Amino acid sequence: MIVTVTLNPAFDHLLQIPDINLGSFNRAQTTTRMPGGKGINVASSLSILGDEVIATGLLGGQGCAIFEGMLRKIGVTTNFIYVDQEIRTDFFIMEEGKCRQTLIVEKGSPIELRYLNSFKSNFERLLSSVDMVEIGGSLPSGVAPTFIRDLVVAANKKKVKVVLNLPEDCLLECMQGTKQFIVYPDLRENKSMFGKDIYDPAARLGIIKELRKKDAEIIILKFGNLNYLVASKDEVWEGEIELGACTVMIGVRDAFLAGFIHKYQEKENLGEALKYGLGAGRSAALNNRNHPKSRQEVDEFYLMAKVRKVG
Amino acid sequence: MKKVKDFITRDLTSVTEDTPLKEVAELLSLRGVNGIPVVNMKNEVTGWISERDLITSIFPEKVKFENPDVIGFSNLSQVVKKLTQVGHAMVKDYMSKTFYPVKEDTPAADVAELMLHNNLKRVPVLRNNRLVGVVDRASLSAIILEEGSLD
Numbered sequence: 066m067i068v069t070v071t072l073n074p075a076f077d078h079l080l081q082i083p084d085i086n087l088g089s090f091n092r093a094q095t096t097t098r099m100p101g102g103k104g105i106n107v108a109s110s111l112s113i114l115g116d117e118v119i120a121t122g123l124l125g126g127q128g129c130a131i132f133e134g135m136l137r138k139i140g141v142t143t144n145f146i147y148v149d150q151e152i153r154t155d156f157f158i159m160e161e162g163k164c165r166q167t168l169i170v171e172k173g174s175p176i177e178l179r180y181l182n183s184f185k186s187n188f189e190r191l192l193s194s195v196d197m198v199e200i201g202g203s204l205p206s207g208v209a210p211t212f213i214r215d216l217v218v219a220a221n222k223k224k225v226k227v228v229l230n231l232p233e234d235c236l237l238e239c240m241q242g243t244k245q246f247i248v249y250p251d252l253r254e255n256k257s258m259f260g261k262d263i264y265d266p267a268a269r270l271g272i273i274k275e276l277r278k279k280d281a282e283i284i285i286l287k288f289g290n291l292n293y294l295v296a297s298k299d300e301v302w303e304g305e306i307e308l309g310a311c312t313v314m315i316g317v318r319d320a321f322l323a324g325f326i327h328k329y330q331e332k333e334n335l336g337e338a339l340k341y342g343l344g345a346g347r348s349a350a351l352n353n354r355n356h357p358k359s360r361q362e363v364d365e366f367y368l369m370a371k372v373r374k375v376g
Numbered sequence: 377m378k379k380v381k382d383f384i385t386r387d388l389t390s391v392t393e394d395t396p397l398k399e400v401a402e403l404l405s406l407r408g409v410n411g412i413p414v415v416n417m418k419n420e421v422t423g424w425i426s427e428r429d430l431i432t433s434i435f436p437e438k439v440k441f442e443n444p445d446v447i448g449f450s451n452l453s454q455v456v457k458k459l460t461q462v463g464h465a466m467v468k469d470y471m472s473k474t475f476y477p478v479k480e481d482t483p484a485a486d487v488a489e490l491m492l493h494n495n496l497k498r499v500p501v502l503r504n505n506r507l508v509g510v511v512d513r514a515s516l517s518a519i520i521l522e523e524g525s526l527d
């Protein structure tokens with residue numbers, strides 16, 4: 066059983082439109098509204114792949130019932146702490162004519178300490194019934210990275226495996242003095258880590274080396290749409306999978322992570338897990354949702370992924 | 377015959393024995409449900425707390441909830457006194473230690489019988505004593521009607 070943590074969940078609202086005329090009237094041809102946030106996407110994807118998963122985090126407002134109902138419909142068990150503010154909405158605008166995606170995210174309001182304390186107590190209870198915890202996404206306003214680090218410490222004490230899917234600053238803070246099973250830095254904004262360019266092959270190996278020093282068991286780096294490098298203490302693999310020209314990239318990196326975890330738990334084979342992650346990512350991209358369409362589709366796409374051992 | 381796993385609400389919202397009653401009231405109101413499981417640190421269910429437990433905690437012991445005519449302004453001072461006490465009370469002071477768990481493979485008909493016999497609106501679903509969800513009358517009715525329509 067896996068628990069995923071999303072402290073700052075949001076509805077992902079996808080608007081598909083031929084071309085945007087800024088400062089003018091625009092009508093979306095298709096709209097899709099779905100529960101989102103890094104941990105939520107991983108939970109949805111794992112559930113589609115047949116894993117038992119609990120989604121936890123902070124949730125509030127009138128949208129709660131719809132948000133949770135949509136997750137449960139695809140098999141995710143929910144266990145949120147309810148706060149006194151409305152769920153954020155992140156808008157993804159896909160201009161099909163220009164093959165261009167624009168993302169507008171809401172910041173959200175600060176969270177009261179009492180809710181954070183309730184969350185922490187609930188999280189510690191959950192640790193008694195799970196094998197792995199995935200922590201992902203941005204932090205709500207006013208929440209320090211040390212809060213996440215405390216969660217990692219609690220999981221380490223219970224010998225529950227930890228997967229960190231976080232931006233660089235928060236990730237490095239959480240890695241101090243803790244043990245992680247998988248480290249997956251979110252480098253979408255900076256495209257670099259430790260000042261090293263993620264698109265430079267030599268720099269990528271440099272990033273791996275630095276993260277290994279911090280005791281990360283498995284490291285995942287994403288560069289490009291669906292180009293990945295994964296490394297354990299003993300080996301390094303690289304892989305990619307073809308995507309269509311104009312695909313929606315919501316939740317693709319989270320679907321990859323879910324696919325990777327799913328297969329690695331099954332076979333403990335880095336190359337196979339990489340391939341399956343790529344299959345899951347492709348399925349999510351073509352699904353126009355933040356999770357794969359079906360396990361069957363991932364099983365098919367997995368065969369299309371190209372992977373090789375590079376170290 | 378449909379089983380619990382076919383209509384379970386996979387939600388683990390629960391409270392512990394040390395949760396203040398005030399928080400329970402807030403949670404029940406927010407969720408629009410009439411009762412939730414009480415769990416220990418291992419997520420094992422140890423009891424159940426319902427809106428009825430909350431209301432009986434507020435009204436003086438001598439006032440019978442079953443007889444609403446007796447609950448009047450003549451008891452207001454007692455009610456205020458009790459409200460102050462209840463403000464500091466915790467779940468363990470008022471929870472029901474008798475609860476009616478079901479398992480994921482319990483047939484829908486057995487759940488219906490359990491609910492009707494004991495006048496229950498929601499019951500916890502356990503696996504190895506740990507909470508995995510709840511079932512309520514609405515989802516039970518829906519699944520029974522669906523099965524009936526197939527026949």
